Amino acid sequence: MDRRQFLQASSIIVMAACLPGRLRAAEKKKLYLQPMGVKLSDKDVAMVKEALREFYAFEVVDLPRIKMPKSAWYSPRKRWRAEKILDVLEELAPKDAHRILGLTGQDISTTKGKYEDWGVMGLASIDGLAGVMSMLRCRKSARNRKHARIRFAKVAVHEIGHTLGLPHCPTRGCLMEDAKGRASTCDREYDFCDNCRKALKKWNRPIPAFPKIPWPRPK
Ligand SMILES: [Zn+2]
Ligand SMILES: [Zn+2]
Secondary structure (H helix, E strand, O other): OOOEEEEEOOOOOOOOOOOHHHOOHHHOOEEEEEEEOOOOOHHHHHHHHHHHHHHOOOEEEEOOOEOOOHHHEEOOOOEEEHHHHHHHHHHHOOOOEEEEEEEEOOOEEEEEOOEEEEEEEEEEEOOOOEEEEEOHHHHOOOOOHHHHHHHHHHHHHHHHHHHOOOOOOOOOOEOOOOOOOOHHHHHHOOEOOHHHHHHHHHOOOOOOOOOOOOOOOOO
C-alpha cells in the first residue's frame, strides 16, 4: 500500500500579511477540477467547486471535460483503477497547478489489503498533487440528487485534505473521518475538527478561518 488514502465503499492550503480569504485571485494557488467521463452533471461539479472555494483559499479552476483515461480501464470488473487515474492527472496537471482533482460518475477502484480490486469513493496522494473521486457511491441510498451532491462535495473536501497532508481522523463527524465502507458516513460530517484545522494552519495551508459551509449541520 502506498501513501494513497481512500474512502472505502463496497456498499457504498498561504499566510501573507493579510488573511488568506482576502488574497486577490491572482495571488491564490490554483486547484484544478478535471471532470471525466459521463454520468456527472454540471451541477455536481458546481457543488464541489463551491465547497472547495469555501474550505480552501484556492483559486478553483475548471478544466474542459475529458474521456476516462484508457490506461485506467480494468476489464475484469468493468470499472476504472483510481491509482492509474491519479498517474494521468499528475501528467495532465497544468504547470501552475498546486493541486488537481479528478471528478467522475464512473465506478473507480483500487487495491486494498487482500482485495485486489476494491470500489472506492475517492483516492488521493497524501501531500501529493492529485486526487480523484466518484459520484457513484454517493448516490447509493441518497434521498435525492441534492443529498448525493452534498456527499460528493464533502468527499472533495476530504480528498483535498489528504493532498494537503491530512491522514484519516478519529474524530466522529470530522470531514477527514474514514468512511469505512459507507457513503452514509458523510451524512454525519460537517466541518474539520479542531485538530485537523490546527494541523492545516500549522503547515501554512490555504484555509479560511470562517468558511461559509454549504451544507446543513447534521442533527
Ligand atoms: Zn480518506
Ligand atoms: Zn479531524
